[in-house]
Amino acid sequence: MTMQAVILKDNALELAEVPVPEPGPGEVLVKTLANGICGSDLHCVTHSHALAAGVKAVTGADLLDPAKPVVMGHEFCAEVVRNGPGTQGTHQPGARVVSPPMLARPAPVNLGFGGVEAPGGYAEYMVLTEALMMPVPDHLSSEVASLTEPLAVALHAVNRGALGADDVPVVIGCGPIGLAVIAVLKMRGVGPIIAADFSPARRALAAEMGADIVVDPRETSPYDSWHEVAAVDDQARYGRQTALFPELPFRPSVVFECVGVPGVIQQVLAGAPACSRVVVAGLCMAEDTFLPTFGVLKEIDLVFSLYYSVEEFAQTLGHLAAGELRAEPLITGRVGLAGVPAACAGLADPDKDAKVVIVPGL
Known part of the structure; x- marks a missing residue:
């Protein structure tokens, strides 16, 4: 039995016919209902060798093998088709589920970076x-449920920022992760939220997601x-003070760097207020200084953030299900599997789309 999948091979995406994966012990065969195209997918298309080498150098693990076809896609909602050997039958056929993109095998597999035998959501079927696996409530659409993963990334980044009730957040870069960070900050009632992006379309989305002040950095810092x-008059609300920056009459600040381009960290360090906490959530694939x-x-705290815990993933799904986390405006386009290569190329234009969701049935 075969299925359609979009494979990454030789730094190019193509639609191919591949075998339907077979679930191993403790695994379930599922049908992909929706899968978001992530910025890291775009990085993988153009920098797969650098990505693999970087992960190997830092962790010692093999994220992907660029010499073999890769089936990307780690932001997904799926429907249970068949429970594999050794499963408990927790989720019956027809149930909709989401999951952190990981196969808990003796040699773990990062879904979205594996081969055709363990495909991600750029395919009609997957194994989980x-x-x-976590059940998706009936009232939550499959497309919004697929956003659990990127929103969990944002939730983790905000948690890493350890914001206090009086912190004023600044979000640099309003791509999908920056927009998701804004959504989480808005949900938590932190603000006012300041957001900056060069793209008019992204600035409009930032305002829609809950940013209170949105600026074009070419015109306004x-x-x-x-x-x-x-600025505040109450000294009890002042942020942390230092010998070089005493008695600054301002609330504390947390800056989220969501761009991931060389040079941006230095720009943030230069522009951010003294004693800021800077959370680096942008994935830079090149050497930076x-x-x-x-x-x-300036005694700036520099924090790096990636992924999330399983608990944070579950919390994110709960916030979506409860209507506490607004995510619908993030979705600006939908394509079937045949449209994935063109959609990935189009995402290079920040004014065209923010989050494109793959719906295999389209």
Whole structure:
């Protein structure tokens, strides 16, 4: 039995006919209902060798094998087709589920970076680990449910920011992760939220997702906007003070770097207020440099963020199900499997789309 899948081979995407995967012990065969195209997928298309080498150097693990066809897709909602050997039957055929994109095998597989034998959501069918699967409530659409994964990334980034009740957040870059960070901040009632992006379309989406102040950094510095809204008269609300920056009459700040382009961390260190916490959520695939003096003299806390815990993934799904986390505006396009190569190419234009969801049945 075969299925359609979009494979990455030699830095190009193509629609192919591949075998339907067979679930192993504790695994379930599922039918893909919706899968979001992620920025890391686009990085993988153009930088698969660098991505594999970087992960190997840092973790010692093989994320993917660029020499073999890869079936991407790690933001998915799926329907149970058949429970495999050794499963408990927790989710019956027809049930809709989401899952962290991981197969809990003796040699774990990161779904979305595996081969045709363990495909991600750029395919009609997948296999999932039963113990990691979570049911999707009937009232939640499959497309919105597929956003659980990127929103969990944002939830984790906000958690890493450890914001207090009086912090004023600044979001640099309003791509899918920056927009998701804004949505999580809005859900938690943190604000005012300042967002910055060069793209008019992304700025409009940032406002729709809940940003209170949205600026074009070519015209207005987001840090100038921070100074305007963070100023307070009450000393009890002042942020942390240092010997070089005493008695600053401003609330604390947390800056989310959601761009992932060389040079942006230095720009943030230069522009961010003293004693800021900077959360780097953008995935930069190239070598970067910055001047530590800026961070040292300003006593900036630099925090890096990636992925999430299983608990954070489950919490994100719960927030979506409860209507606490607004996600629908993130979806700006839908394509079938045949439209994936063109959609990935089109996402290079920030004014065209934010989040494109693959619906295999289209």
